[in-house]
Every structure is written in C-alpha cells, then in structure tokens.
C-alpha cells in the first residue's frame with residue numbers, strides 16, 4: 001500500500017492551549033488527511049481536512065465563534081479534490097473514507113466524496129445524529145458537512161467483532177480489522193471526541209504509520225506525555241480518558257521508535273512526512 005500524508009488547509013491557535021506550558025505564540029495547525037493506495041481496495045482516505053463549506057457553515061452566530069477561535073486558512077489548491085487530481089484521481093475513485101471523528105476539520109470534504117463508503121466507529125456519530133442543533137457548537141459539529149446520502153454509504157465499524165492485537169501494537173490490545181486483510185487496523189482513542197478512531201497502516205516499504213487524529217495536537221505532547229492546557233478540557237467529552245489515551249500513546253511511541261506516530265494537526269510532523277512530488 002502506498003501512503004501519502006497531505007493536508008487541506010490549516011487553522012491557527014496559541015501553542016499554550018494545545019500543549020501545557022507551550023508558548024503564547026500563535027502557531028499553525030494543518031488539517032491532515034492521508035491517501036492510501038491499496039492494491040486491492042484502490043484509493044482511500046483517512047479524514048478529509050477543511051473545505052470551503054467550513055466558511056458557509058460558520059457564517060452565523062453562534063457557529064461564527066468557531067471561526068474566531070480557530071481562524072481557518074484554505075486555498076483553492078488545498079482542497080481535497082484538487083489534491084487528488086495531482087495523483088490523477090477523481091472523487092469517484094475514492095472507495096473508502098475512514099473518519100477519525102466528526103469535527104469540522106476532519107469531515108470538510110465528505111460531500112465531495114460522493115461515491116465513497118464512510119467508515120467510522122458507530123458511537124462517533126450516534127451521539128451527534130440526534131443532537132439538538134443548538135448543541136452543535138459544544139461538539140464542534142457542523143451538520144451541514146454531512147452529505148444527504150450519508151446513511152446509505154455509511155459502513156460503521158462492527159464493534160462487536162474486535163480483534164486481539166499482537167504485541168507489536170502494545171499497549172493497544174484490541175482493534176478493528178477495517179478491510180478484513182489487516183492492512184488497516186482501527187483502534188479507539190477515547191477522550192477528545194466520542195468514538196475517536198486512530199488507524200495503523202503499513203506502506204510498501206514496511207514502514208508503520210499510526211494516525212492518532214486529535215488524541216494529541218502536537219507530537220511533543222506524546223513524546224513528553226504533556227496534555228493541552230486545562231481550558232481545553234471544556235472541549236473534550238472525557239478529559240480523564242484523554243489523559244489515559246495520551247499516556248498509552250507515549251508508551252507506544254517510546255517502544256516503537258520506527259513507527260511514524262502522526263497527530264493530525266502537528267505541523268512539524270506533517271511537514272516532515274508530506275510527499276512533495278507524486
């Protein structure tokens with residue numbers, strides 16, 4: 001499988017919110033997505049970054065606050081569909097989109113991927129589905145980003161059938177074989193959002209990538225087991241679980257120095273891994 005690390009836009013926020021003891025400086029948080037080209041299943045994505053719909057959906061109050069808190073920067077060439085074109089791919093070629101969680105910076109391009117199957121943990125969406133619209137903000141949920149035929153193309157992960165993971169994945173013990181061939185293993189990373197899913201993938205060179213979504217905003221959080229500023233707890237459904245997950249990620253990181261552990265918004269990590277020429 002070929003793996004490319006890309007991003008669709010970025011937002012800015014103070015570093016000290018993202019990591020306890022960080023600088024007061026405003027830094028960039030790229031909205032990462034990954035392209036998998038699998039010999040059997042074809043082209044697939046992990047998350048989809050931002051799209052211009054973010055601006056449409058945040059025109060009015062109170063959702064406009066979302067823009068103020070995390071100002072978004074997005075250019076035409078950043079759009080997922082335009083980046084796919086540089087790989088000679090069209091949206092219809094994307095067979096699956098693995099959704100880590102349903103925050104706007106991860107699902108911005110779902111409506112463009114109008115032939116794909118959406119794969120996610122059921123509880124990542126079940127709580128949002130019946131949310132009264134006035135509570136959307138609390139969950140960073142922009143319902144206008146959900147395509148109208150979402151249900152017919154959803155393929156929720158069957159959480160009644162976890163697999164036991166080998167020592168290779170320790171301390172993660174159970175996961176989900178997302179395609180049935182062990183090429184993509186989903187693991188739940190609780191705390192940041194309901195049903196947040198991380199994904200392990202291995203490329204043609206045998207290199208392991210661990211996409212940890214927003215279980216940490218910066219790689220340094222994992223390396224130092226250093227959580228965000230306390231104020232960020234307001235954004236998390238389960239701050240205690242968040243810290244447990246972060247501890248597990250640090251253990252994994254320290255014992256797997258050859259794995260690329262990739263938080264979705266860590267600019268340093270994303271820049272290092274982004275493929276410039278396709």
Ligand SMILES: [Zn+2]
Nearest residue numbers: 103105214264
């Ligand atoms: Zn995010």
